[in-house]
Amino acid sequence: MLITGATLADGRVRDVRIGDDGRIDAVAEGLGADAGERVLEARGRHLLPGAVDVHVHFREPGGSHKETWTSGSKSAAAGGVTTVVDQPNTSPPTVDGDAFDGKAALAADSLVDYGINGGVTPDWDPESLFERPLFALGEVFLADSTGDMGIDGDLFADALDAAAARDVPVTVHAEDATLFDESALDGDLGGSGTAATADAWSAYRTADAEIAAVERALAAAADRDARVHVAHTSTPEAVDAVVEAREDGAGESDGDGAGTDAAPRVTCEVTPHHLYLSRERARSLGTFGRMNPPLRSESRREALFARLAEGDVDVVATDHAPHTVEEKRTGLVDAPSGVPGVETLYPLLLESVRKGELSLERVRDVVAANPAETFGLDRKGRVAEGRDADLVLVDTADPREIEAAALHSAPAWTPFEGLRGVFPEVTLVRGEVVYERDPATGAASFGDPVGRNVRES
């Protein structure tokens, strides 16, 4: 296939040829089409690397009433996400080799490439997990969230040791439950849609609980020269702690080469919901705005966004955590935590580019280049010769209103309803069209499940 006249994130206008092996053959000017070659005319539109969303919960096995690999990966493809990394809080949890194999068999339904993380619980089996083509350890829960997989500091230390010995990165859900404010949940919280319920969750799972847990995780990682990726940092303070830890550790090596990798030793991730929603919005979302870590104050949200714009945030990943409408409606204490987001990641960020709040290169870096580099995916994350042809074609001047009804995740709701997003027209995974939207009618069509485990090739 030849893509002609596409504008790249840095503004260059180029033709891109994709080889039969699904890799980018050439990025150049004036490439002529070969006989019989499919040509995709891209003049006036941007060609971006497919996003690498290192944090999704596709719910299988055990939660297919919430989402499946099919529905989740369709949602990813329609949002320009070409690689997803699934988290271990499924049922059974992905904490041993057998559970890994069971999930890997289900992931064969995926339209996009994927990684499968291994979890840590008191009965995890590191030996059998590490024998598998594991993406990373994580998310390792330092406090309970969906799936109740919270562990103590000793087990976390063991997990860091096991991972560091193999130079495997560890993704951490950092909250300290001893610093939650139980009193926030006292009294009459009203129904699921009320302001009291939504705001109470933010008051309960305090910012201090996240900041303290992030600092402790970074200290434990530094002691062991472990590679730690802090998931869903929701506070500017936590981002600053990661930046500081990275600066402290720069250039350090324990002499065995483990500290000299190109990838940074500690990185942080921020979600779209913490970048675009705050407690102000939570008041109208009710329990649909409940997630862990929770939405923060508008001033913290602004400070988090500023850190993204300035380059302190390494990765934006979605923590796509679908639950059904019925489950979310059960009231503050019983409703599960989590919001969907894999389909609106690129659209929300591209709308910020359109409005002049972020550069397109920054967006490309945080959704594609940086996550690929952080997790050692040499063939993902860039529009460059030799890389996989995981590509997104988008008209960056054409925003539309985000409506749950037009999205493809199984639970038909989104916390971003009514915001604007710039959605892809075409998404390719290793040169195969997995998603196409007719610009005239808006009709979506999907390709075959071509997804592969990115740790197997």
Ligand SMILES: NC(=O)N[C@@H](CC(=O)O)C(=O)O
């Ligand atoms: N973020 C959430 O609120 N929920 C996630 C789990 C998690 O990432 O903590 C889920 O799996 O539902």
Ligand SMILES: [Zn+2]
């Ligand atoms: Zn989490």
Ligand SMILES: [Zn+2]
């Ligand atoms: Zn998560």
